[in-house]
Amino acid sequence: MNQQENIEQQLWSYIDGFSSNGERASIEKLIATNFEWKNKYHELLEMHQLMNTTELEQPSLRFTKNVMEKIAQYHIAPATKNYINKKIIWGIAGFFFTLILVFLIYGFAQVEWTSSTDSKYTIDLSRLSQVDYSRIFNNNFVNGFMMVNVLLGLVLLDRVLANKRKKFQKQS
């Protein structure tokens, strides 16, 4: 930021009333003693006052009538907090939490803790491609877990849709 910009920024803060007491005092002193600051201050103040005097634009005379005619076709929607069921939110949160937890437990259960004492904490990334992923995903435990998750997801979806259907029936 160059010096000119810095002066302007400080003066705008002063004019808008955002400066602290200390800043105000030093800016007032500069305005009183420094010609450049004084000139710039009057220039910005003039602009500030000018912007405050601008008038609002007005829409066409039929504006309110048009809006009122249009809203006559609508109803006020119920407040969002009324139709967002907290149980569903907690259900979704619980679902993901359980998912993460089970994956963590499963992951830790696979670690061979005894072999870690011999390791020198080196990871051979080239061995990653040698991992037999089909073994992991063919595992009965994982398949069973996935199935439970899909079922839970479907139950949640069913509840959301049922709630929506009830609301729609009430409104109509």
Place this chain on the structure above:
Amino acid sequence: MSTGLGDNEIISRVLQGEQNAYAELVNRYQGYVFTLTLRMIKSREDAEEVAQDVFIKAYRSLADFRGESKFSTWLYTIVNTTSITFLRKKRLDIHSLDNERVFEIADGKDSGFRANLVEQKSRVNMVNEAISMLSPDDAEIITLFYKAEQNLEEISRILRLETNTVKVRLHRARTRLKEKMEKNFSEEVKNIY
């Protein structure tokens, strides 16, 4: 005709089913909403359409207004999102810095014409003209601050920005406005300073 009721009082009446009471809110804020949309969208016809849309959206979601902020702040949030959606649909870039070049080109094209036209106009009109040359972002922040009676915290809520960012953007917008005025209305500006 003004009822003298506060915004929140009118809102409760509307929520209780007195739909006509909403006309008072429309009358009260139409100037502010229209000025904001016009300064962002630039075309009167489109701005009026968007302003109407804002009031319809506000009516439909009135039950969501919890009174934690001023009604005007809540309403201008709808103005902001509706105008941005409109501009995006029209494939206009709303970002000031990116847009600056486009507006510079537009300015260059008709600056001579504007200079002659504005000779007869008042200072107020000159400011309005200069604001209309700004990018939607700059014009919006200046209008919110000077015309829509919103403080920095309220503007930051409307624009979903940090208060400090709002401060910086306001400063930059004013600098650009000053530049536009000096470039396009040099004679008038000389008389002012």
